[in-house]
Amino acid sequence: MKPVLPLLLFILIPVSGCIERFYPDIKDYENMLVVEGSITQEHKPYQFYLSHSFPFDDYRAEKESGAIVEIEDNDGNKFPCHEKKKGLYESSPDEFTGRAGKSYRLHITTRDGLHYASDWVTMRSTPEIDSVFYEYREGDLRADYTRLQGIQIYVNTHDPSNKTFYYRWRYTETWEFHVPYTSLVKPNADVCWRTDSSRNIYIASTIGLSSNLLQRQPVVFIDNSSNRLAIAYSILIRQYSLNDQGYQFYKTLVENNQATGTLFDTPPSQAAGNIYCTTDNRIPVFGFFDASEVKTYRLSVKRENLPGSFYTTNGYDFCRLVEIPEQDKEQLNSYYRQGYQYYLRYFNSQLDKWMVILVSEANCIDCTIDGTNVKPSFWPY
Incomplete structure (x- = not known):
């Protein structure tokens, strides 16, 4: 049995070493324009988001502002998209609505003079x-x-x-x-x-x-x-x-996002989009411009x-009420510094004192902080 121990050590050491975290020193990255957006047959504004890729250790995408964004159809008409906020561009439904069977492409001219264009795409019909x-x-x-x-x-x-x-x-x-x-x-x-x-x-x-x-x-x-x-x-x-091209683009994104980040993962591959820099084809750009009918179901x-055993949080497990004598200013101020909000004041006849009740968060008593109190027109209940 003596020869077995060295063999086991030889196997276990490399395996345990492979699961150690590896933090690469990434100093360079490819700064490229990122384009998100598509058009449908719906009579509404079509939105396009322009931003830039960012380093591995950063989470802030720089928005591309001041660009000229246009949709061109196969009749030679061009329809402008107006910047609504930094990096967000919208078409006007009064000027343009997509139609199945027609072909379109996207044009972008950035403020530094670079021109980008997509392939021509024909708006496809979509089954119900x-x-x-x-x-x-x-x-x-x-x-x-x-x-x-x-x-x-x-x-x-x-x-x-x-x-x-x-x-x-x-x-x-x-x-x-x-x-x-x-x-x-x-x-x-x-x-x-x-x-x-x-x-x-x-x-x-x-x-x-x-x-x-x-x-x-x-x-x-x-x-x-x-x-x-x-x-x-x-x-x-x-x-x-x-x-097929659009499916492969999104499929690659899904596969890259599902990777766990270990050395055993398949290396991420570049999703091949359909937008290119026509000023200089060596300049990379990431995105896919698409045109498709959309069908909906509510x-x-x-x-x-749902089953009686089903449990779900109400979303307000953190909410607390505290009751403090009004004259105890030090304790009141302590809770205010913690973010508690004034809720109500009442007279406690048993204690012969005015009491103040505080609530731990403002959204514990005001739902409009997290939503709207206007019932949606489609709401069935």
Whole structure:
């Protein structure tokens, strides 16, 4: 048995060494223009975000301001996009709306005189969404050996014309929430709604399937770590069609984002976009300009429709009330310095003192800090 020990040491030492963290000294990076935006058939402003890539150890993307952004159609018409805030450019729906079957390309001229243009893209038709539904389930096992609960949103869709093989989804979600304490000075501040949009990439392909049909396509998992499912929740799914180049672009982004950052990962690859610098083709640019019809489907769910064992936070577990005699200025000031807010004042006849009640955060009594108290027009409940 003596020869076994050296062999084990030889195996274990390299393996344990491979899992040590490695912090590379990255001094140079490629500063490139980053372009985000697309057009649809919807009669609304189309938005384009212009920014720059940033170093590995920085998280602030520099916005590209003062650029000239235009959409050109295959009839030679150009439609300007106006800068609404730094780095954000919008078209005017009164001047331009996309149409399926027509071709478009994007033009950008930066303030330093560089011109960028996209490939011509033809706006594709998009099949209708057959249905959207949810199923209650538990999430994956986490590091603390617990599992999040929630609902998995699924999409069913197909293309009877057999022309669409690549799909992309985005969503806008809205949920109702209630604050734990009612404001005594601001009316209608205890029930609100909040809206957010998808940030991840959701794509799928029917290539290789026996039919051009997607059934039970998972889109997003809504878990109980927030108050989204505490009262009522509504999600608007937006479905787009992609061409092969667009699908490969987003697929590469998904694969790069899923990498865990270990030495065993496949090295990240450059997502090949369709926007180029025409002033100097050696200057890199990152982005993909796309044109697609969009089809939508709304799904809503109330907390009472979920299993009785389902638990979700109300989002205000941090809220606290403290009661302090009004004359105790030192203690009052101490809480004020901690961020507590005035809630109410009353006379305690048993103590024969005026008392002040403070609340730990202003948004514990005012829901309009985190949302709006105007019920959305589509709200079903």
